[in-house]
Amino acid sequence: DAGITQSPRYKITETGRQVTLMCHQTWSHSYMFWYRQDLGHGLRLIYYSAAADITDKGEVPDGYVVSRSKTENFPLTLESATRSQTSVYFCATAGGHEQFFGPGTRLTVL
């Protein structure tokens, strides 16, 4: 009964490396979201997905790639990490009127 999980919880990588952040939900919610949280900016939407194989850009999509082959998984890939992508990343699902958030992944790009 985990609900929504993210892995890894902490990640340190180097500039130029590819990194994939995982998000898994057990509710079968159709909508899933990726946000990044930065001091002074609140949460900003990166990508979202309305269903398997349906994804769309949010406010800050550059440098990120998503896929959704199964309803329960929504991975976020940084194809070539940059220092500006150092952030805390949250995955969320939408059920009813509200969104439910995962615990977050703290990513540091050196």
Place this chain on the structure above:
Amino acid sequence: AQSVTQLGSHVSVSEGALVLLRCNYSSSVPPYLFWYVQYPNQGLQLLLKYTTGATLVKGINGFEAEFKKSETSFHLTKPSAHMSDAAEYFCAVRGAGSYQLTFGKGTKLSVIP
């Protein structure tokens, strides 16, 4: 397009004092409004929400908020602050018919003993 403005990035109150966190929004469609709380190193947890009906909504931990359409506001209040209320609070808006949330930049609440 929607936007949310939270007045004050940091608010300090004494334990037992009134908590008032301000949120103003803009939305071209009837909005759904939310307050989320984030404790250190955790994800966001829903405090309360307004969708339709009664404009005064009650949430968890003694918080409440009032939707005022004429003022485009959704301020969060709690009559008496507790030390455990220290956290960051986010106001968010969603247009009816959309699942996307637009967040404010957050207000960090400190409670002074």
